[in-house]
Amino acid sequence: MITLNINNNDVAIDAPPEMPLLYALRDIAQMTGTKFGCGQGLCGACTVHLNGQPIRSCVTPIAAIGEQKITTIEGLADTAQHHVQIAWREYKVPQCGYCQSGQQMSAAALLAQNNSPSDEQIDQHMQGNICRCGTYKRIKAAIKQAGNAIAQEATTQGAQS
Numbered sequence: 001m002i003t004l005n006i007n008n009n010d011v012a013i014d015a016p017p018e019m020p021l022l023y024a025l026r027d028i029a030q031m032t033g034t035k036f037g038c039g040q041g042l043c044g045a046c047t048v049h050l051n052g053q054p055i056r057s058c059v060t061p062i063a064a065i066g067e068q069k070i071t072t073i074e075g076l077a078d079t080a081q082h083h084v085q086i087a088w089r090e091y092k093v094p095q096c097g098y099c100q101s102g103q104q105m106s107a108a109a110l111l112a113q114n115n116s117p118s119d120e121q122i123d124q125h126m127q128g129n130i131c132r133c134g135t136y137k138r139i140k141a142a143i144k145q146a147g148n149a150i151a152q153e154a155t156t157q158g159a160q161s
Helices: 021-027 083-090 100-113 119-126 136-160
Strands: 002-006 009-013 047-050 053-056 068-071
Touching: 002 021, 009 021, 047 100, 053 100, 083 100, 083 136, 100 119, 100 136, 119 136
Parallel strands: 002 068
Antiparallel strands: 002 009, 047 053, 047 068
């Protein structure tokens, strides 16, 4: 039995330690927002955060997690109102939608470090998140919009302090 901290909740996982985190999330913890894509950590569909950093859950064994905090797309925001999620809807980013949870998790990690990334920084950070529908222009626009909203919120909160 392994206990994982998923979206700030301790979840007991009865599985072999070599089980990929993706399967523990989807099959045991019933967190199905994280998707299986390639199974080799190449496409980004399985991206989750480990202590705020994006990782590929399909190639990360649960034994490697320890007491670190896992955030899935379900835990990004309680009501799907994270700035990235809002911008994704505003820019109508998803077509088939399959890669979108991984895309959003990578974008949220980028914006947590830099809410005003350049086009080059977005391209570099999002490299490895494949969208077979080719909505990359809308993804980039949504990331910029979300970054602007995060920056504006920070300015507003700073002015209120």
